[in-house]
Amino acid sequence: MSSRRARSRQSTSSSRITDEQINDLVSKLQAVLPEARLHGCLSMQVSAAKVLQETCNYIRSLHREVDDLSERLSELLATTEASSAQAAIIRSLLK
Amino acid sequence: MQATKSFEQAFLKQMLLGIQLSAVSHGSGSLQERKSAIKLSADVAMAVARGSKKWTRGLIASLSKEEHNRSFLQFVLGKEFERPAKICHSSWKIPRSKNIVRRSLRFLSKRKSNIRAPNSSVLAGTLVEKRTQVLKRLVPGGQSMDAFSLLDETLDYATCLRAQVDVMQKLMTTLEASKHRADSDAQRPKEKFHLLAMVGSWYSTRKGLRKRLSKRPKLTL
Numbered sequence: 001m002s003s004r005r006a007r008s009r010q011s012t013s014s015s016r017i018t019d020e021q022i023n024d025l026v027s028k029l030q031a032v033l034p035e036a037r038l039h040g041c042l043s044m045q046v047s048a049a050k051v052l053q054e055t056c057n058y059i060r061s062l063h064r065e066v067d068d069l070s071e072r073l074s075e076l077l078a079t080t081e082a083s084s085a086q087a088a089i090i091r092s093l094l095k
Numbered sequence: 096m097q098a099t100k101s102f103e104q105a106f107l108k109q110m111l112l113g114i115q116l117s118a119v120s121h122g123s124g125s126l127q128e129r130k131s132a133i134k135l136s137a138d139v140a141m142a143v144a145r146g147s148k149k150w151t152r153g154l155i156a157s158l159s160k161e162e163h164n165r166s167f168l169q170f171v172l173g174k175e176f177e178r179p180a181k182i183c184h185s186s187w188k189i190p191r192s193k194n195i196v197r198r199s200l201r202f203l204s205k206r207k208s209n210i211r212a213p214n215s216s217v218l219a220g221t222l223v224e225k226r227t228q229v230l231k232r233l234v235p236g237g238q239s240m241d242a243f244s245l246l247d248e249t250l251d252y253a254t255c256l257r258a259q260v261d262v263m264q265k266l267m268t269t270l271e272a273s274k275h276r277a278d279s280d281a282q283r284p285k286e287k288f289h290l291l292a293m294v295g296s297w298y299s300t301r302k303g304l305r306k307r308l309s310k311r312p313k314l315t316l
Contacts, residue, residue, distance in 0.1 A: 018243065022218060025246040032253050048218055052226035055249060059233045062256040066137060069263040074129035076270050077114065089111055 026051050033058050102144050102255070103262050109140035109171075110262070116170065135164055139171055141259045149244060150252045153236015218242055 030051045113136025121132045138158060142151040155172070158164050218227075230245060231237035234252050237245055 022243060022246065025243075025250060029246065029250050029253070032250060032257075049220065049222040049226055052223060052230055055253065056226060056229050056233055059230075059249075059253060059256065062253070062260055063233075065260045066256070066263065067134065069260065069267060070134040070137060071126075071130045073114075073263065073267055073270075074126065074133045076267065076274065077118065077133075078126075078129065079274070 029055055099254070099258055103258050105144035106140050106259060107262050107266070109143050110136055110266070113137070113140055113167075113171065116167065120167075132167075135167060137259060137263060139168065141255055143171070145251070145255055148248065148251055149240060150235050150237070150248045153234075153239075157235055 026046075026048050030046055033051070033054045035054065114133065117129070117132035117136055121128050124132075135158065138154060142154045145151050155168070159168055227242060227245065230249060231240070234240075234245065234249050237248070240248060
């Protein structure tokens with residue numbers, strides 16, 4: 001206990017600010033996760049461990065989506081004719 | 096990261112450039128080759144569109160470790176991507192500033208790790224520690240980050256990944272739609288007319304795009 005107090009005495013003001021910032025980051029991270037939108041951001045006291053776990057799962061699923069989309073895009077680009085591909089690309093640029 | 100729209104547009108432009116580049120080099124390759132080329136374009140586009148963040152630097156560094164990625168990276172990044180042999184270790188910035196960057200990063204992480212010790216309230220427990228380790232592996236460049244910057248970078252990385260997926264999906268939908276139209280209009284002999292007709296029908300479905308008409312000269316291919 002005393003050692004912890006001694007450590008915190010070294011950087012009291014900055015450690016308090018950082019604590020708030022960490023909480024802020026954790027709640028922001030929670031807001032980004034897909035399940036947060038389902039719960040309507042009602043739950044205030046979600047454990048950091050849960051948020052971290054959900055974040056890991058979310059990032060992994062996004063990686064898988066990118067992988068899948070890359071595969072489908074490469075198939076599409078191989079079979080699409082040049083002119084229609086160019087038109088599609090121009091259209092996307094103007095979006 | 097607030098400005099998602101500008102990020103999406105920058106990402107799309109970079110991605111299309113990358114796709115065209117990879118089509119030149121891998122156009123006749125296997126499906127696996129083409130798929131990795133597209134994935135590389137997407138990741139580089141995401142890093143370039145985001146700019147300078149720890150995770151973007153980490154991403155470029157890990158991509159440049161693969162030999163077959165280097166020519167693409169060199170072409171896209173140009174001057175900023177110096178001799179590959181020196182880059183593998185920390186950042187992809189030019190070598191002469193690498194020591195300064197390394198020193199400042201070490202200093203920053205030392206300071207932050209001192210602050211981290213008393214903050215046992217939010218990030219306490221072995222479970223958090225375990226999850227943090229997993230997260231460090233998932234976020235590019237995460238291994239060298241302290242807990243605070245890891246959270247910050249993760250937030251940024253997750254939003255960019257989401258935008259990447261959304262843009263790639265939109266691109267795919269557009270390509271599929273144009274493909275169907277091309278297949279059904281196969282009887283039309285004049286390709287140019289066909290091209291303009293497609294674009295014209297798209298214009299007519301969008302209201303208030305008069306200002307975009309100035310871009311039409313680009314479309315006569």
